Amino acid sequence: MNASETMVIVGAGHAGGRAALTLREAGFTGRIVLIGDEPHLPYERPPLSKALLKGESDLAACSLFSEANFIASGIEHLSGVKATHIDPARHEAVLDSGVSVGYSKLLLAVGGTSRSLDLGGRSFDNMHYLRTYDEAVELEKHLTPGTRLVVVGGGFIGLEVAASACERGCDVTVLEAGTRLAARALPERTSEALLALHRREGVTIHLGARIKRFIGETHVEAVQLADGTCVPCDLLLVGIGLQPNLELARQSGLETGSGIRVDRYLRTSAPDVYAAGDACEFPGIDGGFQRQETWRNAEAQGRIAALNMLGQEQPFIGVPGFWSDHYAFGLQTVGVLAADARIVQREGGDGGFLLLYLDSRSRLTGASGWGLGNSIAKDIKLCERLIESEVVLPVDALADAGVSLKGLLRGAYA
The missing domain is CATH 3.30.390.30 (FAD/NAD-linked reductase, C-terminal dimerisation domain)
Known part of the structure; x- marks a missing residue:
């Protein structure tokens, strides 16, 4: 690769940030353009539901690098904008600002957004989601002692928020539609240990919970379940999973499945276009295609994708792995x-x-x-x-x- 070439990274989260850093660390001296819809430099997401919610961390501690180091790296950060179209034939990314950015190689590290509840057009001022730093900051303001927090979803985000809120003195109730916690990711025994721990710490957990309605006009005052149980609510957190951002890839004609489909070198179906992170669907070790919404995956794929953009041809061996802390x-x-x-x-x-x-x-x-x-x-x-x-x-x-x-x-x- 030579200094006249341009590497464009769409998505300034963990995977995109790691890729940008790796390009420089590997000796690439050309132009690097990092495009993100958030105003912040790339940061890690796991602290958002734990240390940051407990007031033990801040954005600087979550960031992949300091602003000074970022400036020194010479990476161009286009913040607060989105790519609306990729033209593989012209090697251009079109932004919602109307600007087109040409590329030699492009990485899609577009991540995902929180799955939302279907409220039939209604909205509530005390309903929160947790995916971004700004959402975590806003949620943290309301986690005061005695606050009655209702968490919809017994997966990792919901349970980590429940643990953080409980440690801050909130009265926490978790509503899980399934028969056990984090059932898609954990063995039954681990789910049982997680359930017992949260209940010992004072969290009320309803399994098999079906929400009948939210009571209140603009503010959720209580959540009524199908069995008649009514759960008082001051604050509502919805943690029901992530929806990968596939619109850009699909509109640009790239092959997709449950994510942006790539080969073992993280190459998409379009020439010179790669993908990494939460929205990337890659060949798994079990022979099928899979996505992994984990810190480990974002870190590893961001690095491997960058090296392959430089022509190193390193296969990504996606051994799944994750961790979660509770109390x-x-x-x-x-x-x-x-x-x-x-x-x-x-x-x-x-x-x-x-x-x-x-x-x-x-x-x-x-x-x-x-x-x-x-x-x-x-x-x-x-x-x-x-x-x-x-x-x-x-x-x-x-x-x-x-x-x-x-x-x-x-x-x-x-």
């Missing part, structure tokens, strides 16, 4: 938790445990851990190495917490 406990997952896998349970101290998923040949394909603080992090890292090694594992040794996972990785019982 003094943390959970982590790595690999594929297949429904037909054999599950081996490995018990730990203080109520912690590790669930190990084996295929028909007794090779590890996934693991889910639960424990105090960051106590399971080392085991999860070892599990990732075991997954990559594809070594055949002895079931009895796996179930024995006295047997070292590192020893199993080496093929020794230690």
Whole structure:
């Protein structure tokens, strides 16, 4: 690549920011244009529902780099604008301001938006979503002691907000339509541990909750459930998932599925156009296509996409993985938790445990851990190495917490 070339990144979130930094770190001296609809420099999202809501963090602590370092990098940041069309034939991105930006290579790191409740045209001034820094700042203002917070959705965002609000003295109720918490992402035992923990901390949780109506005109005063339960409400947080931003890719003629579809090098169906992050659908380790809405994925794909834009041809090996913190406990997952896998349970101290998923040949394909603080992090890292090694594992040794996972990785019982 030479200094006359231009790299355009549409989406100034974590994946886009990491890609821009990687381009410079890899020695690219040409023009880099980073386009984002938020006014802020790229930042990480996990602190929004935790440290920031608890008043323990700010935007500077969440940012991928300081403003001074950003300026020194020579990256052009076009903030508060959106790309409305990509013209692969002309190698141009058209912005809603009417400006067209030419590119040599382009990365779509467009992320997603919060799924919204269908309110039939109604709106409520105390209803909140949490996806952006500005939304987190606004929500944090209302988390005062005694505030009755109702959270719609028992997934990670909803539960992390519930934990943060509970620690700030709010009276928290979570409404989950499913039969258990975070059911799409967690094994049943981990869901049960999460449920028990939140209830011990004072959060009221309704499983199988069906909302009949919101009581109030412009302000939700209570939420009535189908079974007749009426939950008083001062503040409402909706956390029912993310909708990937696919409009730009579809309008520009790119191939899409549940996300912007790419090959193993993160290349889209259009020449010189790549994709990364929450909206990217890539070949998974299980043979199908998948998206991953995680910090780990944004970080890794942003970096790999940038290197491949520079011609390095590095395949992205998308081993799934995520973590979530709740009060003094943390959970982590790595690999594929297949429904037909054999599950081996490995018990730990203080109520912690590790669930190990084996295929028909007794090779590890996934693991889910639960424990105090960051106590399971080392085991999860070892599990990732075991997954990559594809070594055949002895079931009895796996179930024995006295047997070292590192020893199993080496093929020794230690």
